[in-house]
Amino acid sequence: SEVGRGKVVCLDFSSCNIAKRFHVGHIGSTTIGNALRNIYAFCGYKCVAINHLGDWGTNFGKMIAAYKLYSRKEKVDERGINELVDIYVRFNDEEKKNNALSDMARNAFTKLENGDEEYLEIWQYFKDISIKEYNKTYELLGISFDSYNGEAFFSDKIPGVIEELRQKNLLEKDNGAFIVRLEDYNLTNTVVLKSDGSSLYVARDIAAAIWRKKEYDFDKCIYVTSAGQSLHFAQCFKIVELMGYEWSKNLVHVPYGTMSINGEKLASRTGNVIHLDDLLAESISKCEKIIEEKNAELKDKKSVARAVGVGAIIFNALANSRIKDTNFVWEEALSFEGNTGPYVQYTYARSSSVLRKAGMDSVDDVKTAYPDLSSEEITLVKKLSEFPAAVNRALEENEPSVIARYTLALCSDFNQFYHNCPILRSEGAARAFRLKLTKCVRKVLGVSLDLLGMKRTEEI
Structure with a gap:
């Protein structure tokens, strides 16, 4: 088919969180996204497959602190993600009884944000270990990606987005936080900057959309995520539109339903999790x-x-x-x-x-x-x-x-x-x-x- 000749489509799918194992909840985004990539390519589109990694945030302060307290490189080399998951769970359990661990985690993430060489090296190590293990699953599924740019890649682009929202009079202060008012568009008002100055996912997704348009000049950018994120993406796309980007109409959320196994819903909070590589x-x-x-x-x-x-x-x-x-x-x-x-x-x-x-x-x-x-x-x-x-x-x-x-x-x-x-x-x-x-x-x-x-x- 020639319908897509000369056109570019970006597909954001799978998008796992590093230092965590794949679970079956990832099947929907991963398989639907890959099938759409194949269909668009068959119809003549140039496809850019994006794995928007969850590789940034305060949880990495905890992960680094846990690594320094409970583990070492040889153990992670040997056990891979399983070691990272175990020490993270242990840290969370012990943090409930020891407030000093919370301070340690905050300090670790602050060092990471400030570009501390040692902490960045540990973070990169976690990321490399994770991608190496994910690629085994992707290889089994016959899936590859053109980009692994995720949360970390866009973190330094968020201040520019916040400033642009300010200049375009879209930011409004509300109880110390900064919001974009969307109630006139049948959407809830959206917090983009918390009172402590930290940004939320919507700011990162706006930054990612703007960067991708500049980098790939896409004709369409598709986000394959669960139906539970429909409001988030509706807010995100509306803010991009209000910023004056005419191409916001080419941002598309492709939602999907939940998955259960033998009638049982899967929930990490209750421990009812089946890992994707085990299922395969x-x-x-x-x-x-x-x-x-x-x-x-x-x-x-x-x-x-x-x-x-x-x-x-x-x-x-x-x-x-x-x-x-x-x-x-x-x-x-x-x-x-x-x-x-x-x-x-x-x-x-x-x-x-x-x-x-x-x-x-x-x-x-x-x-x-x-x-x-x-x-x-x-x-x-x-x-x-x-x-x-x-x-x-x-x-x-x-x-x-x-x-x-x-x-x-x-x-x-x-x-x-x-x-x-x-x-x-x-x-x-x-x-x-x-x-x-x-x-x-x-x-x-x-x-x-x-x-x-x-x-x-x-x-x-």
Whole structure:
């Protein structure tokens, strides 16, 4: 598609907090953002994938203080993020009983803000360790980023934003804090600067938007975050508009619902957290067992199990409208029948198998006269013709589930055709047409899997 030729889209997604492990709550932003990046790129856009890291704030004062008190480099090198999480939790627990620790944390963050060389080095070390571990998960998911500029990168740009808001008479003092009044726009008034002089997230997001426009000259900037942040982004975008930036209309929030596992909502406060890498590992392990039972002779079983196990989680996150809450149930998500990722990948493998047996190179693109079509063939041809419209709708609505639902429908129609219309056992024009139809299905399914961020599986 050429709809995006010459246009730039920035996509801000995943955006994890360093020194913390990925949990399954990150699946939504990560998979939806990556699928949108794939869809926009397929439609001709130049895409800039941004991981806006949570890598700044007073919590890093606590982290550095905890590191100095309870840990050392060798332990972090050995245990990675797990060590950072453990010492942070320990510090928080002991801080409740010892006020001196609060002072220590504040002093540590002040040193960090003032550019203390030792403290900046420790902070950078935490960041490097975190990104290294995150990249293992991203690699498994097949995701990469063009920028990791996060909170820290924009911290020194906030004073300029505050000054600009002042000059444009948008700041108003309220109980010691500075707010932007938005009640005339059906939004709550927004604090951008607290009474102690510290800025809030809205100021950082405004700074980031202005910088990204200058750096990338985007035609659209998409933020993929939970629906719980809808008000925040509405306020942020309105303030950018009030600052006189006409391009504010090109800032788009793409919200998504919550995720639960086996009906249980996940909450860090109650300790009900499942880490994403654990979920992926378990999914791959379960797929290995299923494949061992169903097709023990399969070549490269581990690679296939990895593709199907990861694909099952991605597809589960993308199958329904993104704003709906998602429930992950193992038995459903890993089934090779029904509305699942394994079903789609199995159907792709089935189409590949048919073409291999026929000698794929012999399935040429010469037009074949075959007017006597069955109802299954007519249905399948019609479904194939709907693919461009599905892509356009997914693009316009920022809705990857459109591709997921189309893919399920195509799989269903192909499997009906496969069972009711002999392909390899037919002859002459019928055989040639059915092989070409299978080749078209395989091509469209392959592209659909690519768009969703899933691996193609030639055999299962």
